Amino acid sequence: MKQTVKILTLNCGSSSAKYSVWEMPQCKMLCSGIVERVTVGESFIRHQLPGREEIREDYECPNHDLALQLIAKYLTSPKHGVLKSLEEIKAVGHRVVHGGEKYTKSVRIDEEVRNTIKQLFVLAPLHNPPNLIGIDASMRLMPGIPNVACWDTAFSAAFLPKRASIYAIPYEYYDKYRIRRYGYHGLSHLYVAKRAAALWVKRP
Numbered sequence: 001m002k003q004t005v006k007i008l009t010l011n012c013g014s015s016s017a018k019y020s021v022w023e024m025p026q027c028k029m030l031c032s033g034i035v036e037r038v039t040v041g042e043s044f045i046r047h048q049l050p051g052r053e054e055i056r057e058d059y060e061c062p063n064h065d066l067a068l069q070l071i072a073k074y075l076t077s078p079k080h081g082v083l084k085s086l087e088e089i090k091a092v093g094h095r096v097v098h099g100g101e102k103y104t105k106s107v108r109i110d111e112e113v114r115n116t117i118k119q120l121f122v123l124a125p126l127h128n129p130p131n132l133i134g135i136d137a138s139m140r141l142m143p144g145i146p147n148v149a150c151w152d153t154a155f156s157a158a159f160l161p162k163r164a165s166i167y168a169i170p171y172e173y174y175d176k177y178r179i180r181r182y183g184y185h186g187l188s189h190l191y192v193a194k195r196a197a198a199l200w201v202k203r204p
Contacts, residue, residue, distance in 0.1 A: 006030070006088050008075075008142075010068075011095040012134030014126040015040050017067040021075060021082055021089075030082040033074065035059075035067040038130075043067075047074045055080055064130050068137035091146045092138045095187060096131045098124035099151030100178065104158035109135055109147040117149070123178065155190045156183020 004023050011018040020032035029050065037043040043061040048054045055074075061067040075083050083089070094109070098120045107113055117132045138147055151157075165181045166174060173179045183189075 005090040006083065007091050007093060008089045008138075009093045009095070010071075010134050010138060012064050012067075012130040014130055017061075017064055017071065017130075017134060019071050019075075031075070033071070035061055035070055037061075038064055038067045045070055045074065047080060049080070049082065064133040065137050068134060068141060072141055086142050089142055089145060091148065092142065093148045093150055094131060094135055094138070095152060096135075096149045097127035097152045097184070098182070099149070099153050099157065100182075101157065103149070103151050104154050106148055106150045106154070109149050113149055123182075150187060152184050152186050153182045155186030156181075157186075 004026065007022045007024055009020050009022065015036070015038050017035040017038055018032075019034070021030040022028065023030055031047065031049045033045060033047040035043060035045045038061045041060070041062075042058070044056060044058045046054055046056050059070055061070060072086060075081050076085055093106075096117060098117075100116065100120050100123065102116055103113075114132065114135065117128050117135075121128050135147055135149075160181065160183055167180060169179070
């Protein structure tokens with residue numbers, strides 16, 4: 001019998017923090033939810049377990065650090081949670097918007113990766129900063145477990161040739177500021193591509 005592990009996925013956006021817990025390798029979702037209006041006031045959490053009514057609670061989260069603490073509280077809640085403790089989580093996957101030209105596949109997060117995310121704040125000022133806050137909060141709440149960055153730019157960065165990525169503007173803008181076509185929503189495109197291929201193979 002295969003050993004199962006629990007994986008937490010996090011997507012810290014500019015004013016939200018989405019999450020889900022998965023049992024692997026069965027790909028079974030144990031719960032999902034979102035903390036909305038983070039940093040903007042009147043924030044609240046929506047927490048959903050399969051087959052049960054969604055829970056909604058108002059909870060002020062002026063920053064993503066508090067949003068992650070709230071998520072941890074719900075994941076380990078005796079009434080609404082799916083974990084006895086956060087120690088059950090064996091890895092955390094983070095959606096990170098911008099990996100620049102450096103990353104074309106998911107990577108385990110270390111200090112070099114953190115620094116790259118910081119350097120790319122200029123290209124994704126609304127998203128990379130909260131992405132990094134979520135990563136740091138996750139590492140504090142669950143020290144020692146692997147955190148993996150899954151880049152929204154990786155799918156296109158891996159396949160888009162340079163001739164198709166450079167805009168028809170002065171080349172110095174690319175040289176100095178790395179302004180080019182990167183391709184976003186790559187995680188969604190990758191899923192759709194793989195799912196379509198799987199369905200095509202199974203066609204009658």
